[in-house]
Amino acid sequence: xxxxxxxxxxxxxxxxxxxxxxxxxxxxxxxxxxxxxxxxxxxxxxxxxxxxxxxxxxxxxxxxxxxxxxxxxxxxxxxxxxxxxxxxxxxxxxxxxxxxxxxxxxxxxxxxxxxxxxxxxxxxxxxxxxxxxxxxxxxxxxxxxxxxxxxxxxxxxxxxxxxxxxxxxxxxxxxxxxxxxxxxxxxxxxxxxxxxxxxxxxxxxxxxxxxxxxxxxxxxxxxxxxxxxxxxxxxxxxxxxxxxxxxxxxxxxxxxxxxxxxxxxxxxxxxxxxxxxxxxxxxxxxxxxxxxxxxxxxxxxxxxxxx
Ligand code: MEV
Numbered sequence: 001x002x003x004x005x006x007x008x009x010x011x012x013x014x015x016x017x018x019x020x021x022x023x024x025x026x027x028x029x030x031x032x033x034x035x036x037x038x039x040x041x042x043x044x045x046x047x048x049x050x051x052x053x054x055x056x057x058x059x060x061x062x063x064x065x066x067x068x069x070x071x072x073x074x075x076x077x078x079x080x081x082x083x084x085x086x087x088x089x090x091x092x093x094x095x096x097x098x099x100x101x102x103x104x105x106x107x108x109x110x111x112x113x114x115x116x117x118x119x120x121x122x123x124x125x126x127x128x129x130x131x132x133x134x135x136x137x138x139x140x141x142x143x144x145x146x147x148x149x150x151x152x153x154x155x156x157x158x159x160x161x162x163x164x165x166x167x168x169x170x171x172x173x174x175x176x177x178x179x180x181x182x183x184x185x186x187x188x189x190x191x192x193x194x195x196x197x198x199x200x201x202x203x204x205x206x207x208x209x210x211x212x213x214x215x216x217x218x219x220x221x222x223x224x225x226x227x228x229x230x231x232x233x234x235x236x237x238x239x240x241x242x243x244x245x246x247x248x249x250x251x252x253x254x255x256x257x258x259x260x261x262x263x264x265x266x267x268x269x270x271x272x273x274x275x276x277x278x279x280x281x282x283x284x285x286x287x288x289x290x291x292x293x294x295x296x297x298x299x300x301x302x303x304x305x306x307x
Pocket of ligand 1: 011014015016017018019096098136138139140141142143185189268269270271
C-alpha cells in the first residue's frame with residue numbers, strides 16, 4: 001500500500017482574478033486528503049472515497065472525479081487496470097477548500113510512490129494541475145500549487161507561472177464557515193468571463209483594484225500587519241461581490257464573522273456557495289467567531305494559515 005497527501009487551502013486574495021493573470025495569495029490549511037494505492041485483487045480499477053464531505057459533494061462531483069482520474073493516469077502514463085485506490089484524511093470534501101486539488105495531489109503522490117516513479121514536488125504539481133482540469137476546465141493552477149507545496153503562496157498565472165513562498169512571523173488562526181452549498185467552479189469562472197466581456201470598462205476598473213490590493217496584502221502579510229490584512233480581505237470580498245461570485249449565504253457568513261470580531265472575512269475559492277474564510281488571530285477570537293457561525297447552523301473549521 002502506497003500513500004500520498006495533498007493539503008487543503010484557502011485563497012486569501014484574488015480568486016477568479018487569478019484566472020486572468022492577476023496575482024493572488026493562497027495558504028494551505030492544516031487539513032489534508034490522503035490517498036492510498038494498492039494492486040487490486042480484482043480485475044480493473046476501484047476507488048473508495050471515504051473523505052468527510054458537505055452532503056451531496058461527492059455525488060455531484062463524481063463524473064468530474066472520473067475525468068480527473070483519467071487525466072492523472074494519462075499524465076503519469078500509468079495503465080489504471082488492477083489498481084485499488086482509497087481517499088481519506090481530515091479535509092472536508094467541500095467547495096472552496098481545494099478539495100479537488102488536494103485529492104489530485106494526494107493521488108499523484110500515492111501513484112508515484114506505488115509505481116516507484118520518484119516524482120519531485122514540481123512534477124506532482126504538474127500532474128495535479130492536469131487532474132484539476134477534470135474538475136474545472138481551465139484552472140489557474142493556484143489550488144494545486146498550494147496543495148502540493150503547502151504554506152503561504154504568492155501565485156501569478158502566466159506562460160511561466162510565478163510561484164513564491166511567503167514567510168510570516170507566526171501562523172494565524174482562521175475560522176472557515178461552510179454555506180453547505182456545493183458549488184460549480186467552472187460555471188462561476190465562465191460567468192465572470194462572460195460578464196467581463198459584456199462590461200469591459202466596469203470590469204477593468206475592478207480588476208485594476210484587485211491587482212493593486214494584492215501587492216498591499218503581500219506587504220501586510222510579510223510585515224505581519226494583521227489588521228491591514230483583514231481590512232484588505234474585506235475589500236477583496238467587496239470586489240468579488242462586484243464580479244458576481246458571492247451569494248446570500250456567503251454574505252451572511254461574512255457578516256456573522258465580522259460582527260463577532262473577525263478582523264477580516266471574505267468568500268474563499270470559486271464562490272456561489274462553498275466556504276467563507278475569516279481572519280481570527282488568537283484562539284479566543286477564533287473560538288468566538290467559530291461558535292457564532294455554528295450557532296447559526298453552519299459548519300465551521302478551526303485551522304491556521306501560514307504554517
Ligand atoms: C478556485 O479555488 C479558484 C478560482 O480562482 C479558479 C482557479 O483559480 O482555477 C475560482
